[in-house]
Amino acid sequence: MSWHETLDSTSVEAARIGAGGLIEPQWIAARHQTAGRGRLGRKWVSDTGNLYTTALFPITELSADIAALSLSVGLAVRDSVIELSQGRVIPGLKWPNDVRVDEAKLCGILLESGTSNETHERWMSVGIGLNVRTAPEIDAYRTASIIGLAPDIDIAPEDALVVLEGYFRKRLAQILEQGRESIIADWMDATDQKNSQYRAQVGRGHFQGEFAGLDEYGHLRLRSASGEVKTITAGDVELVKEGFLDASRN
Numbered sequence: 001m002s003w004h005e006t007l008d009s010t011s012v013e014a015a016r017i018g019a020g021g022l023i024e025p026q027w028i029a030a031r032h033q034t035a036g037r038g039r040l041g042r043k044w045v046s047d048t049g050n051l052y053t054t055a056l057f058p059i060t061e062l063s064a065d066i067a068a069l070s071l072s073v074g075l076a077v078r079d080s081v082i083e084l085s086q087g088r089v090i091p092g093l094k095w096p097n098d099v100r101v102d103e104a105k106l107c108g109i110l111l112e113s114g115t116s117n118e119t120h121e122r123w124m125s126v127g128i129g130l131n132v133r134t135a136p137e138i139d140a141y142r143t144a145s146i147i148g149l150a151p152d153i154d155i156a157p158e159d160a161l162v163v164l165e166g167y168f169r170k171r172l173a174q175i176l177e178q179g180r181e182s183i184i185a186d187w188m189d190a191t192d193q194k195n196s197q198y199r200a201q202v203g204r205g206h207f208q209g210e211f212a213g214l215d216e217y218g219h220l221r222l223r224s225a226s227g228e229v230k231t232i233t234a235g236d237v238e239l240v241k242e243g244f245l246d247a248s249r250n
């Protein structure tokens with residue numbers, strides 16, 4: 001694990017290392033990021049006190065297990081939060097890999113991949129931003145932190161990374177030893193998404209439907225009011241609030 005006082009972004013640092021080639025599996029962590037990045041080009045607020053880390057590793061190909069890998073990272077973060085909070089915070093998972101408590105976001109996960117310009121080796125990175133001590137105010141969604149939910153516990157980001165690294169290894173071993181169906185089954189037990197309406201971007205349009213589980217790869221399935229089921233493989237999925245449903249009928 002390499003800890004930095006400040007970085008622009010641990011995921012940008014991982015991409016720089018990946019571009020150079022000869023990639024060793026490694027964790028890059030920073031106490032503060034000046035240009036933290038979220039999914040879909042969003043910014044990730046990165047004040048001191050939370051965990052900002054990226055796991056970088058070489059890959060031979062982007063296999064069909066990529067969706068299961070994404071789910072397993074969410075599960076590893078959830079496992080870690082339960083241990084770090086001594087069982088007081090039990091998060092729910094939202095596809096593809098948000099970790100939430102009462103629909104407030106506790107952690108964001110950013111998967112990226114690339115190829116070295118020098119050696120043509122492929123790499124993959126998993127960026128994890130876990131709200132340990134503070135819950136930044138974001139316009140688009142509500143946020144929470146572990147210590148905000150369990151104020152009598154103190155957790156240093158360094159300790160959070162040690163716990164996270166252990167669960168990350170365990171969940172990766174689970175995919176290899178028990179297959180992606182075992183990860184998908186655990187994710188289904190841990191999701192807080194059941195019985196709600198979601199809207200996902202499909203091509204240039206949107207598809208709205210209720211949560212209808214995951215397919216055998218770990219992609220999301222939504223069922224529309226007319227019974228059509230669509231499989232969503234990437235992108236953001238937003239909860240459709242009651243008010244939004246009413247407004248869309250007018």
Ligand code: BTN
Pocket residue numbers: 008009010011012033035036037038039040042044051052053054107108109110127128129130
């Ligand atoms: C999301 O938008 O939900 C994903 C956020 C991922 C944030 C983490 S913090 C560590 C790593 N470095 C970054 O710049 N982003 C990821």
